[in-house]
Amino acid sequence: MPAPPLRAVFFDIGDTLWHAQAAPPPSAFRKMAAGRAAAFLATNELPVDRADDLARIAWTSLEYAMRAARAGDLVEPDYSARAGAALREAGTDIDDVTAGRFLDAIYVSGVDGGKEPFRDAAPVLSELKRRGFLIGSITNRAFGGARFRDDLRATGIDGVWDSHTVSVEVGYLKPHPAVFQHALASLSVRAGESLMVGNSLLEDVAGAARLGFNTAWRRSAPDAEGVTPDFVFDELSELLRLPILKRAA
Numbered sequence: 001m002p003a004p005p006l007r008a009v010f011f012d013i014g015d016t017l018w019h020a021q022a023a024p025p026p027s028a029f030r031k032m033a034a035g036r037a038a039a040f041l042a043t044n045e046l047p048v049d050r051a052d053d054l055a056r057i058a059w060t061s062l063e064y065a066m067r068a069a070r071a072g073d074l075v076e077p078d079y080s081a082r083a084g085a086a087l088r089e090a091g092t093d094i095d096d097v098t099a100g101r102f103l104d105a106i107y108v109s110g111v112d113g114g115k116e117p118f119r120d121a122a123p124v125l126s127e128l129k130r131r132g133f134l135i136g137s138i139t140n141r142a143f144g145g146a147r148f149r150d151d152l153r154a155t156g157i158d159g160v161w162d163s164h165t166v167s168v169e170v171g172y173l174k175p176h177p178a179v180f181q182h183a184l185a186s187l188s189v190r191a192g193e194s195l196m197v198g199n200s201l202l203e204d205v206a207g208a209a210r211l212g213f214n215t216a217w218r219r220s221a222p223d224a225e226g227v228t229p230d231f232v233f234d235e236l237s238e239l240l241r242l243p244i245l246k247r248a249a
């Protein structure tokens with residue numbers, strides 16, 4: 001039986017549509033975060049003189065929780081609670097909600113974080129849209145909401161999206177099936193009618209293929225063995241030449 005024609009194309013974001021080509025060095029990141037931390041702490045009557053220290057503690061708790069989840073059950077951690085516990089352990093009087101807002105305040109994202117779209121990202125998305133495809137994102141991020149949408153807009157990758165599926169909003173990380181199921185439901189499409197495009201064999205290709213998506217892998221350092229994407233490409237514009245993307249069903 002021939003595969004059903006495609007209706008939707010889902011994209012991973014990091015290193016698929018944008019990359020940190022112009023990322024500031026870690027020291028500059030820390031300085032930016034510390035500046036934001038100081039401003040936040042001042043308005044929340046918390047110890048401003050420990051801005052650098054507290055930003056590092058909060059951020060480390062987030063990274064640790066994220067790494068453990070990625071290596072473990074793929075359930076998105078409660079980052080606010082993790083940061084809150086770490087900051088209280090460090091002697092501050094901060095509740096989890098405020099700790100979550102603190103993380104959000106010190107998070108250096110989008111253009112500030114040096115994110116640049118790949119040169120052909122915006123034109124390829126527009127052309128796929130013109131061909132009638134539904135366009136969605138499927139991305140592992142600890143921060144979703146308006147901030148993520150604003151970052152897409154600031155980098156010029158916008159105006160085409162029919163849905164966004166962000167791990168922290170779903171509660172699971174790719175390659176957990178719940179993330180991909182959420183994306184399919186968001187556009188009312190089936191996996192066989194969808195193409196997942198991403199740079200991770202583990203998170204994007206294997207995760208989506210398990211549910212029956214077609215898959216396209218942006219060639220990168222392989223992060224899994226024994227995973228065979230349906231298509232492999234180096235430049236996004238190559239997608240436009242794939243027969244299955246000629247026109248949406």
Ligand SMILES: [Mg+2]
Binds near residue numbers: 012015016198199200
């Ligand atoms: Mg990626």
